[in-house]
Amino acid sequence: MNVIADNLDSYLGGIAVTLWLSALSFVLAVAIGGMVAAFRVSPLRLLRTLGAVYVEVFFSLPLLVWALLFFFGLPKVGLIYPPFTSAVIVLGTFTGALVGEALRSGINTVPPGQGEAARAVGLRFWQVLGLVVLPQALRTMIGPLGSILLALVRNSAVAAIAMSVDDLMWxxxxxxxxxxQPVGVLTGTFVAYLILTVPGTWLVNTLARRYRFTR
Amino acid sequence: MTTASFLDPPGPRGRRRQQVATVVTAVAVVAVTVIAVRRLADQGQLDSDRWDIFAQRSVWIFYLRGFARTLQAGAVGGVLSLTLGLGLAFGRLARGRPVRWAATAYIEAFRAVPLVLLMFFAFLGLPRLGLDLGPFWSVVIGLTGYNSAVFAEIFRAGILALPAGQTEAADAIGLRYWQSMRFVVVPQALRAMVPAIASQLVVLLKDTSLGALVSYEELLRRAQITGEFARSPLQALAVAALFFAVVIFGLNHLARRLERHRPTPVATADIPAETLLATGAAGAVGAAAPVQAPG
Known part of the structure; x- marks a missing residue:
């Protein structure tokens, strides 16, 4: 196991890149997910269709296929990004579909009567959303969103390998x-990923249980 | 698919605005598509000589055989994962502490690391330990390592969601532990979890494409090979992507039809959100209790 101690710098650098990659991708995914969810509940049928198509496409395409398609395709339409940026875009767009569905389903758990009651007392659209619906919806979204973030950390390994980003996996x-010495090195990687994700798993479960409620 | 219940129904002016917005969106979508297609055409990516390898039957057969290998690894990995997952679920619910701890440690560890890492370990590491199994089994081991942990959590959630009265009744009529599991608990738990299981199997099939990274010649790897050979990587990949998308879209829809109107378990870090979201049980994901269907 000397091989782990000798290359500790490499592991630590890799962990930093994995965390940074996951964090930026999650920000992008939440932005995209918010848009997708808004599209899917929009009064415009065309937007609803676009949102649904986006979700279906990314639920149907394996991440590695999407990453390679992006890698080979985008330079062909004149968009060339450095590997790290490409990985963020690939992970963010892919995860955005998941976040979008999580947001939508979270909003759907709020009974329609809540929104109707809010409108009946004269609240405006943003008040209904910001003061009544979202505060209730967010509590039920902690579990799914946390689960998506943890999956994103795992998925970042795939994107990084496909794009040659120097993260933990690469x-x-x-x-x-x-x-x-693949056995020693990869055992170290296994432990490194556990250090990254197990506390997160525990935190997500604790928060989700703390804030959930029974209707 | 309904719009949010917290929107006021539009009046005449609102309807007008919606029509304008629809037209603007449509124009934007068409414009983006046209620009993308024109750029691809300018680069010669749509020229017929880039695509004419697909006029050959042998190329399609090469792809289809690759897809058969995708299915093969997926099927073997699926069966092993389900079996091992059921064992792990029993282990985690066992009364004996050593068994429970061992099963819990396995589940917590293997669902928390990237599947690629497990595949790489099987492919690069195991031969050093005297176990050279080749690409196929590397893929299967990777798939099984991760998915057995996920299936174990799905089974456990199903068993725990069963009302306590069921096991109490089984105890009361004198069934032993395994009899009560075999005849009362597991059949009901499995039935409740069918949508989640089906959806996780689709996820597993998608992850088979990671085999391309350990030189397993499934569909994606074969698309890469074809692309290099014909010097049109984008076209070869696009065809494979379409293939994946159509098949998995279909399977996702089948999985969704299995959804019965049951409460879905809480999506926490235990069961990947993707699994539950893909079942289309969207309304209930994340809810601690069944929610009345809107409308």
Whole structure:
């Protein structure tokens, strides 16, 4: 297991890139997810269709296929991004579909009577949404959104390998070959991912249980 | 699909505005599509010689055989994951502490790491330990390592969601632990979890494409090979992507039709949100209790 101690810098650098990649992708995913959810509940049928198509496409395409399609396709339409940016866009667009569905389903758990009552007492659209619907919906979204964020950390490994971003997974792959000690190196990677995700799992479950309510 | 209940129904001016917005959106969508297609055409990506490999039957057969391998790895991985997952669920619910701790540790660890890592470990690491199984089994081991942990959590959620009266009644009529599991608990738990199981199987099939990274010649790897060979990587990938999208879209729809109007378990970090969201049980995801259907 010396190989882990000898390459600690590489692991730590990889962890930092994985966290940074996941964080930026999650921000993009929430922005896209918010739009997708808004589209899907919009009064315009065309927007609803667009939202549904977006979700279906990304629920139907394996992440690696999307990453490679992006990698080979975008330069062809004149859009060239550095690998890290590409990975953020790939992960953000992919995860955006999940976030969109999580937001929509969270809003759907708020009984329609809540919105109707809010309108009946004369609240405006943004007041209905901001003061009545979202506060209730957000509590039920903690679990799904946390689960999506953890999946994103795992998925970042796929995007990074596809785009050669030097995250934890990519560096471990390189290290496994260069040191010729794949068992030691990848065991270290396993532990590193556990350190990244297990506290998160615990936190998400605790928060979700703390804030959920029974109707 | 309904609009949000908190929107006021539009009046005449609102309807007008909606029509304008529809037209603006339509124009925007068409414009983006046209620009993208024109750029692709300018780069010669739509030229017929980029695509004419797909006029050959042998290329399609190459793809289809690749897809058969996708299904193969998915089927073997699926069966192993379900079996191991059921065992792990029993283990996590067992009364004996060592068994419970071992099962819990496995589940918590293996569902928390990337599936690619498990595949890489099986592909690069296991041969060093004297276990050279080749790409197919590397893919299967990777798929099983992750998905057995997820299935274990799905089964456990199903078993725990069963009203306590069921096991109490089984105890009362004198069934032993395994009899009560076999005849009372598991059949009901499985039935309740069918949508989640089906949807996770689709996720598993999607993840089979990661086999391309460990040189398993499934559909995606074969698309890459075709692309390099014909010097049109984008076209070869696009065809494979369409293939994946159509098949998985269909399977997702089938999985959704299995959805009965039952409360879906709470989506927490235990069961991936993707699994529950894909079942289309959207209204109930994240709810601690069944919610009345709107309208």
């Amino acid at each position: 560096r471990s792959d390189q290290l496994a070959t260069s040191t010729a």
